[in-house]
Amino acid sequence: MKSQIKIGTVFGVELGLHYSWLVIALLITFSLVAQFHAQNRDWSEPLVWTVAIVTGVLFFACLFAHELSHAVVARARGLPIHKITLFLLGGVAQIEKEASDAKTEFWMAIVGPITSGILGLALLALAWLLGWVPRTSPTTPGTALLVWLGYINLALCAFNMIPGFPLDGGRVLRAVLWWSMGDAERATRAAARVGQAIAVLFIGMGILQFFQGSGLSGLWIAFIGWFLLQAASSTYLQVQTGNLLRGLRVSDVMSADYETVDPDTSLEVFVHDRLLRSGRRCFLVSKDGRLLGLITPKEIREIDPNSWPSRRVGDVMRPADKIHFIPPDLPAVEALETMGREDVHQLPVLSNGRISGIVTRAHILQVLQSRSELAAFPSRRRAA
Numbered sequence: 001m002k003s004q005i006k007i008g009t010v011f012g013v014e015l016g017l018h019y020s021w022l023v024i025a026l027l028i029t030f031s032l033v034a035q036f037h038a039q040n041r042d043w044s045e046p047l048v049w050t051v052a053i054v055t056g057v058l059f060f061a062c063l064f065a066h067e068l069s070h071a072v073v074a075r076a077r078g079l080p081i082h083k084i085t086l087f088l089l090g091g092v093a094q095i096e097k098e099a100s101d102a103k104t105e106f107w108m109a110i111v112g113p114i115t116s117g118i119l120g121l122a123l124l125a126l127a128w129l130l131g132w133v134p135r136t137s138p139t140t141p142g143t144a145l146l147v148w149l150g151y152i153n154l155a156l157c158a159f160n161m162i163p164g165f166p167l168d169g170g171r172v173l174r175a176v177l178w179w180s181m182g183d184a185e186r187a188t189r190a191a192a193r194v195g196q197a198i199a200v201l202f203i204g205m206g207i208l209q210f211f212q213g214s215g216l217s218g219l220w221i222a223f224i225g226w227f228l229l230q231a232a233s234s235t236y237l238q239v240q241t242g243n244l245l246r247g248l249r250v251s252d253v254m255s256a257d258y259e260t261v262d263p264d265t266s267l268e269v270f271v272h273d274r275l276l277r278s279g280r281r282c283f284l285v286s287k288d289g290r291l292l293g294l295i296t297p298k299e300i301r302e303i304d305p306n307s308w309p310s311r312r313v314g315d316v317m318r319p320a321d322k323i324h325f326i327p328p329d330l331p332a333v334e335a336l337e338t339m340g341r342e343d344v345h346q347l348p349v350l351s352n353g354r355i356s357g358i359v360t361r362a363h364i365l366q367v368l369q370s371r372s373e374l375a376a377f378p379s380r381r382r383a384a
């Protein structure tokens with residue numbers, strides 16, 4: 001997921017917001033306004049709105065604290081993390097590599113709910129110190145804010161501990177299974193299955209509640225179920241992909257016949273005589289045997305066609321120092337992950353300082369397709 005609004009950087013981790021978050025921020029503010037109105041009829045309109053907005057902003061800080069705790073543990077255990085994005089249903093800390101052992105996975109996952117739980121209890125304790133009587137509705141703006149934030153953090157802790165992969169609870173479950181089975185893949189598959197079962201349960205419960213007259217909250221539960229089902233299924237697919245591509249290295253799937261283009265070629269000539277005729281998407285830009293960069297339709301799309309005759313390939317190419325090169329012995333599945341992360345369709349393969357070929361996403365997907373067609377064959381025959 002790409003973060004669409006950048007907020008800033010904390011501990012070297014980039015914080016961002018997905019646009020869908022704005023919908024939630026508005027919903028939360030409006031529901032807080034309604035709640036504070038109902039509980040404290042003597043509060044003035046500006047007071048209600050101020051408390052609602054401040055509460056909303058602090059809620060959002062609590063979500064970041066939850067995600068940041070994942071990031072800090074990941075960092076401490078040597079896993080790089082650069083970005084946290086908040087979206088419709090919470091946050092995602094984009095950890096670039098999967099944990100390599102069960103213990104790391106366990107601590108990385110459980111620290112989030114622990115953070116939310118502690119925050120929740122601390123906020124409620126603070127409200128209590130300020131005179132709030134538990135199980136009554138708070139009367140001052142300060143305690144109203146603290147009590148709402150306290151309960152929402154406890155809810156966040158509980159929601160995230162649902163053992164549906166890829167929620168934190170699902171990751172904890174996966175880590176425990178991983179540790180007891182000693183097999184990361186089987187553990188992921190099992191955790192994803194549990195996640196799917198829980199998701200279906202949520203959807204069923206939500207629909208049932210909806211027809212029993214609970215209205216929107218029923219639909220909301222069903223929606224969360226649908227989201228969990230999607231997430232569990234895509235995790236499952238990821239594991240399948242890893243299985244199917246197992247044993248395959250970049251050198252097996254790369255193509256050694258690639259085309260090069262001189263940096264001084266005009267864009268006009270390059271597009272019409274080469275790009276639109278050859279059916280290739282990626283050309284290496286080189287001069288006297290030295291690699292300078294690469295050019296694909298993506299770089300050209302950003303240039304106004306009227307200026308193509310006056311621009312050179314060398315001006316618009318992606319320069320070599322901005323290209324991610326991969327070694328030939330890299331597992332193919334990692335090449336696919338890198339392409340997904342960097343949103344590119346191909347990666348040049350570098351061996352001993354020289355380009356030895358190009359790996360394209362399309363090619364790996366074709367290999368994947370052949371492998372999945374043949375992998376399904378024996379089991380189908382057995383079933384007949």
Ligand SMILES: [Zn+2]
Pocket residue numbers: 066067070112113160168
């Ligand atoms: Zn979490």
